[in-house]
Amino acid sequence: MQNITEIEDLIKLISKLPGLGPKSAKRIVLKLINNRNELIKPMAKALAEVYKNISRCKICGTLKPTSVDCNYNNCKIIEKKYDKICVVENISDQWSIESSSIYKGYFHILGGTISSAGHRKEDLLINSLVERVNKDNIEEVILATSATVEGQTTAYYIQDSLKKTNVKITKLAQGLPVGGEIENLDDGTLFSAFKNRSKLNSNSG
Ligand SMILES: [Zn+2]
Secondary structure (H helix, E strand, O other): OOHHHHHHHHHHHHHOOOOOOOOHHHHHHHHHHHHHHHHHHHHHHHHHHHHHHEEOOOOOEEEOEEEEEEEEOOOOOOOOOOEEEEEOOHHHHHHHHHHHOOOOOEEEEOOOHHHHHHHOHHHHHHHHHHHHHHHOOOOOOEEEOOOOHHHHHHHHHHHHOOOOOOOOOEEOOOOOOOOHHHHHHHHHHHHHHHOEEEEOOOOOO
């Protein structure tokens, strides 16, 4: 292979994407180069627009147009008022749950788990979850973290953080396979995990 810096850099970047190694990255880059106008040009534009216009809400953690400002009392992305918040690790988990139509309510996206690399408790939007519960008339918080050690540690920490709020806290049913990550579950498993969720605290609510 020739050493062309631009191409090597692009291959390195693409091989950082989930599920892709250097070999598939090379194939992708060749495909791009062979389709300059159909792929490279619109893709560069789309990437620039996403970079400029889309960001994560600093309160609920979901994706939103950067220009929309969310605040504790009014997460402006969601107009309908709900009384439940489903707490997930990542946006991909939110997307899986949404597309299964099992759950109608707010989401709160932590952005990882407590012990996952580089994530400290403070980074995980747990304080803003407590604020939302207090200010948004929330009746139930559903913990939908994965069935991994990190996911369960995080769930436990959240439960502890919510102790003073008196909100009802539930956890997805044990039907989750051990090590199961929400985004990889099929709709049937998700459905029974939601339906049979168990209450974790004895608070009213
Ligand atoms: Zn928000």
